[in-house]
Amino acid sequence: MATHPDILRERLEDRADLLEASRLRYRALRGILSGFFWKERLRANLELLREVARVQPEVDAALAAASRRAAAESWPRESAPVRLLDEVRHLREAVAQAVKRRLAAREPPALLGEAMLALEEAVLATGPLLGGRTWARAVEILPRNLPELRAACAAAGVFEAIFKRPLPKGVLPFSAAEANELGRALPLGEVALRSLWERLDRFDETGRVRPFLDRKVRQVPGPAPRSGPELLLHAAFWYDVARVRLGELLEARLDPVVARDEEVPVLLAWLVAREDSPEARLEAGEVLGEGRAGLFELAIELALLSRGRPEGAWNEEAAWVRLWTAAHRARDEAGEDVERVREALLLFIRLRGRTNVPARLFSPDQAPPIAPVGPDLKDLPGLVQAAREAAR
Template sequence: MGPRVDEYRLRLEGRAELLEAAQLRYRRLLEGLGAKAWEERLRKELPLLKEALEAQARVDEALGAALRRAQAESWPALSPTVQGLHEVQALREKLARSLVQRLARGPEASLLELLTMLEERLLTLPREVLPAQRGATALELLPEALPAVRELAAFGRLLEALFAQGIDPEAGVSFSAREAEALRQEWPRGEAALAAAWSRLARVDRTGGLAGDLRKRAERAPLHPPRTGPELLLHAEYWRASARRSLEALVRTRFSPLVPTEAERLELACWVSIRQSEPEARLSASPTVAEARAGLLELAHELWAAFGAERPEDPRSLSDLEWERLRQRARRADQLPQGAEANRVADVLRTFIWKRAMGTTVMRGWQELPHSLEGLVEQAWRVDR
């Protein structure tokens, strides 16, 4: 006759094995936490910790359901099954207390949250990563489930879709106003995700070789769609660099003679995309572009659009609608104290006046030209009539 089976174990309906496995994991994790060099000890137990993380939600559900049933049905306290349940519960509580102490966290954190914090701490321990370990370490540090990596995936896809064909500064941008707005919204999040990912790699590897190798690889165009966390980082970094070059070329050309700052480029590119379908669209003031600065940038772009990048010797005549648009932009820009950049834009207008007025009586008043941008636009309109 075989050994008697505890009937209460049968009532757990398959949960017993799950709880027994959790019991063993809890004991090993507690042993590691109690060691003097506990971080180094537990780093060697990362596979065990991952098992605990994957199973913890199911363990919590199974343990709670089993304890409630044992109480409701008055299972005997001396039953090995009941004793096992209480031991799992006691180990779980002890593990949570130990993690709160080691991680300096509040007692309100759940065990699942504490185990997640422990995994993050162990994964990001500063250490020397040997060249042969760099690939595996990058995969370990940048799992696809990491929030920053998910953000990188979206950022890289958007940039590739918008910039894969390149940008012709003379022709404008190929993406729509809706796509431009999506780019404006996604860019800060993408930049933050890239910074977080690179910082994570650099913080772990004391030699700097891990991040250094990946940065070199990011200079090359991806040969296939990204499939892993590190590849998503390389994909997003490559297209971010490509997008920045395209945006720089666009604003350097279309806002000449001004030199927009790097912080202004994205906002200006978005405005250009809107202006292509709505010529009267205004460049809104923002924390990046102040009101008068926006007017000066608008005026520079309108002059570029009117006269062309090459500033032909015989600039075309403008319609009254175009001159009125220039007046409005100049009036807004005049709120800015006259400085070197405003003078460069004023020089474009002075050159136009000089070319149009050459050989006429207007040239006699050259020294008396207005100092304000609006006054110069008014004078240019008069000589263009």
């Protein structure tokens, strides 16, 4: 008894849509690769080539699974699903042969998807046959469906959502959840953008595309980027905005210690936690060692003591205890950051003087200098103790 075609299509499950889309893409790609000016036509359709290459492993798996089921269940040869499988299989073979033929000068990779990406590189490396303007060349080199471009845009979406809104004064402009998103987006955006710029350097034989785009990076992007270069400029703009804003934020709170790129995600989460509780510790881990974490804690406490009186409830003695504890954590650290912290502590001591007037604690610009600290006070806990004595 024959099986209804609709039932056979249901047996394909979710593979039917994938195979029908692949049939259309294979037809278009076969027509492009078989033409006389195939390179020029392929440059105008690199997004199609990349999309076919991206889903090729899924298509191969779907073809194999559906073919095994059709053979096991004896699907009729004239049914629509079987005709679809036969046509997709035939078109796949035709595209594979065309790709191999166009890669005649080099040995094609064994996998069809990798062979398509190799063909893309070969086409881009040769440059336009009839020449092209700079922006048109950028569009060719940066198709919209590049994985690196998608990653850069995903990171830019996080940056734009946070830093496009008005920044509140004196508080962090993001929540704990947003700090975690920033921590993931920063390295993602950096790696993706670096890869995109390297792609431009590799395939731009004129050497004009990257300088051309570099001049546009700091321009506010349009509301709806569409082409690959526009997406790159949009992502690069918001990545730069995020780096500048975060740099200003970290400098205001952690100066004179300079945060390294890999430390920023951990520091952002810690700063958010400190908004709720000044007692929140910066835990040591793979990114931050014990001494380095203590150095950041020392820097933020010293910055608070050096500025005007904090608003709201504030316990001065507790602040000195935190400063002392952080100094002990960081006492074995060495390097430029430690030297800058020592200099900041020495400056704090010289500006404070010995006075019982509470306001003087928060007015270093009006306090007379005192004699320099002796050379025996070189370790961080000793300097913190001297600062505490000078501030009384």
